[in-house]
Amino acid sequence: LEAKEEFSHKTLAMDVMRPRRNDPPLTVITQDSMTVEDVESIINETTYSGYPVVVSRESQRLVGFVLRRDLIISIENARKKQDGIVSTSVIYFTDHSPPLPPSSPSMLKLRSILDLSPFTVTDQTPMEIVVDIFRKLGLRQCLVTHNGKLLGIITKKDVLKHIAQLANQDPDSILFN
Ligand code: ADP
Helix, strand or coil: CCHHHHHHCCCCCHHHHHHCCCCCCCEEEEEECCEEHHHHCCCCCCCEEEEEECCCCCEEEEEEEEEEHHHHHHHHHHHCCCCCCCCCCCEEECCCCCCCCCCCCCCEEEEEHEEEECCCCCCEEEEEHHHHHHHHHCCCCCEEEECCEEEEEEEHHHHHHHHHHHHHHHHHHHCCC
16 A cells, blocks of 8 residues: 555545536535525435535635534434424524524524534645545545635545555556656
């Protein structure tokens, strides 16, 4: 593996991350503007293990990362046990939530399930380094940013696929070297 990585120095995080060019955009959750219903449809329509939480769709500024299973459990619990939580309740991942007009449904605060420091690399980070970080830190996923904006995600499986691809390419690489 060590030797094979020598041929990978040109592959960058942006070449391995999802979404790929022409893929639909990354599925993200906003920190203070999505309802219980909005998040439930994301859970139902995708199977990802987790979702980046951003300040807003326009800004794409990363706030944290939330695991799918934590979202499912928290929303289910809140719907059962928390008074006033309905489909139109707004979910807040922020530290402070704004005062709501008396007529609006109760808000659902989910900051406690947010990982506030998900590992991130920039899009120009060589995959050799990304692989190393995954190994050393035992990461499950890593987010990719460009100029502070969220761009993509790399999962452990993406990294393993990348390594497998490198292994297949090696004969050629050796010929060229
Ligand atoms: P795994 O890679 O173990 O199957 P996931 O199910 O979370 O884990 O991800 C499946 C694929 O979708 C991976 O290639 C990953 O990069 C990508 N992916 C993961 N999370 C998201 C997301 N929130 N939005 C878009 N793509 C994602």
